[in-house]
Amino acid sequence: MHLDKTPATRGLPRERPVLLAYLRWILLVTLVAVASACALSWALHHPSFESEIRVLVEPAEPRVGAAVAPDMETERQVAISGVVTAAAAQQVGVSATYLQEHASVTVPAASTVLVIQFDDTSAASAQRYAQAIADAYVDYRKGQAATLSAASMPTAATTPNYPVNGAAGLALGLIVGVGSALLRDRSDDRLRGPRDFVERTELPILATVPVRRRRWRRASLLPVLRDPSSTAGEAYRQVSGKVERAARQRRKLTTVTLFTSPSASDGVAHVAANTAIALAQSGHRVVLVECDVRVPRLAGLFDIPSGPGVARALVGRVPLNQALQASEVENLSLLPAGSPGPLGPGELFTFGAVGRLLSAIPADIDHVVVLTPPVLDAAETAVVAEHAHLLVLVAVIGATTRRDLEGAAAELSGGPSSLFGGVLLKAGRGGRAARRSQPLPAEWDDDMGPTAPEDDGVAEETPGTTAIDRRGRA
Template sequence: MTLDEFLRMLRRRWRILLAVVLGCALAGLVAGLATSSQHTATAQLVVAPSGETPMANASLAPSLLSSSGMQTYAELAGSERVAAAVIAELDLDEPADELAERIVARVPTDTYVIDLTVTAVDAETAALLGNTAAAQASALIDSLFGERGSGLSATVAAEADPATATVPSWWRHLPVGAVVGLLGGLGLAVIREILDQRVRDSADVHRTFGVEPLARVTVSATPGRTAPLPADSADGAVSEPIRRLHAALRSGGRTPRSVLITGVSGQEASSTIAVSLAQLAATAGEKVLLVEGDLRAPRLAGRLGCPQQPGLADYLRGTTGIESVVIDASPQVTTPNGRCPSPVYRRGTTRLGVVTAGSNDGTPVDLLGSGAFAGFLDEVAAVYDTVIVDGPAVLPSSDSVVLAGRAEATVLVVEAGRTRRDEVDQALAQLAAVGAGTAGVVLAELPARTARGQARAMVRGNGGG
């Protein structure tokens, strides 16, 4: 992971990192408050030659006073054996293993001293336990020295004093908890980043598929029922990226006469981009026909404020002619007050035509794969500079795959923060299987609420067939 990728990960995962840091810091604070009522008192033992005991085995003294030997005496001083002796002497009602957990013995570096620290609820009890433990530890260690005739003894050098008993600071665990939370939060963020397969930005598109997106479009709120195509209603946040997409489709020497705009697993973002592209091309002076290719869940008529009327499906069944399905939605003739324009086919003069899905009886994939649809594209391509087909998502059904086989170019819309990389791989593989000319990828960014609403709408749409 490069530095840039790490910084992008932090920007995306900062909520997780902050939550873990705050949680661990709070846990440290609680632990500090819980232990602040505990007192600690320390007694000292010193191991040195005894003037009263002869050194029968004087040669053992150096090894007995080594650092490993001192560590062994410290372990004995804090053992359950010493704790049991303390309990017996003071007649305490406490298990030896629990008391042993509150007795800590350590040896300062390069010394013959054992610091014996005991924790209790008050200073007097801590000092009493410390002094008793020191006496019992001294007796235990002396018995071992006596058995070996080492001439050494463990003497209580300093008794625990209630006046010097210490109380831990309540805040001392707070920075420790924060540091632990920072490390844990970073680890969790990295794991989430590795496991998260969603495409989130242009860098993800480039890193995963080796190409830069044709455009990066921020899609705003769910469109209403008013006509989306008049020139003065262009969304500034969308228009400039759509201009780049429009220019990209015309680069390379040959402009495609038919373009399919389709999504991977969701539909609404691709529809918005298709409508915006048709509007921009029309306002640029081109003759454009926008065709709704989603016969399963049509929406375009509602966006135009039109009731259900004959459309593409009806034409493909042969129940109506092309003059009855093309709506003249040119900016200069769009009807005021959001009223539905009348279907009218002005051959060679319609600047922006719209064909809605029509009635959704029958099997859409059969209609779209028929010769009638190929004939429809040939007929309208002779009149319009560009035919833009707003197709359904690739993965939920095979309709867009069939449409991609008919269109000269296909633009795949990937929704940032929602579409997974494996889904894009599957969609591209299905398009490649029919020889679709994939022009590139458009990255659509949706607000969180819109994305959640779209997910629910898509579930309902799929459930309805």
């Protein structure tokens, strides 16, 4: 049986615009640029003060005829010439070259006024040198020029101009910040959100589970059991409810639901465990089977001994009823991975061995929930998936890559089982996730790490029948 795999994205929240998603990054880059511009201005430029004095140039009075208006461009050049600056230099005790380099003379439009400006690192020196140049020019013109006022005393430095430099840094920071945000967004292959998941896999979202990142406690890993009123607990009950409805549509005795992920550290064990608990709390008889012998987590998650587990049951070393363990949850039995012994996962999880294991599960079991290693990293996941009725893909927003997600969906869709949907984990402070989450913390791996194996011996496989087909495999 195959369910509809082309759900519409209508109703799913749209991803935040790129610039809004990278707002913190853009603000950080802009702030750094502004601070750098101001710091460089302070480091590379000493404070400079500018003094100004105005000199009125009188028309020349010839002996015969009318007065002749002065040529102000000529007068401007004379005011800054070596003749004038040399006389001023003798007065203030500096070189004429220094005065010429730091002085400027302008002429306002339609006027006969020279505006002499002088900049220096000292306000008093700037005033003194500007006055000296003006006095030297007036003396040179012998009655044809006069100062309109004394040279001004600067009250504030004119350079560096921090507002201008800060504005330049702001513009540069915005350009670099926005450009780098767009570049990062284009090169970032991580999953963005529910809409992105649906567009990449064409699978419906069963639930989005918020994952708290602030305080990691063992109890928070099983919210359905420890904190049933939490948002995460409700999300897992949504998953179990949809699995129940799909099982009723099958009208068979036992439904095998497999949980897997594209890559490691995607929280599959916790999603499968919480879903199994929710199914058991709804009154169904459930067996939770761990098929990840590489990194077993089930024993640590439920605080039970690893026991003989799946590994020995697969090769017939122990019967299934001895490998199954009771849990603190009514109606829920556990089959942890156990010790694989000398055989590798590829040798343990053959098609026939998996079929015999599932066929040995009592017929009165309503649901078999199977957790497997990442489908792209472990060949046995595809083998186990052939015996499942429903396949659920687990991904982490902001951690699982789109490439891996598409590859996992393609790998699973090629088998006979139905790709049922996806469960998204959304990591964020206090359970409220940002668009750019981080991979799930190490506590999801380390705290629930593998329990020490109790035995390293395994037996040869024994023949059996695949009664799982008898119980409802289409």
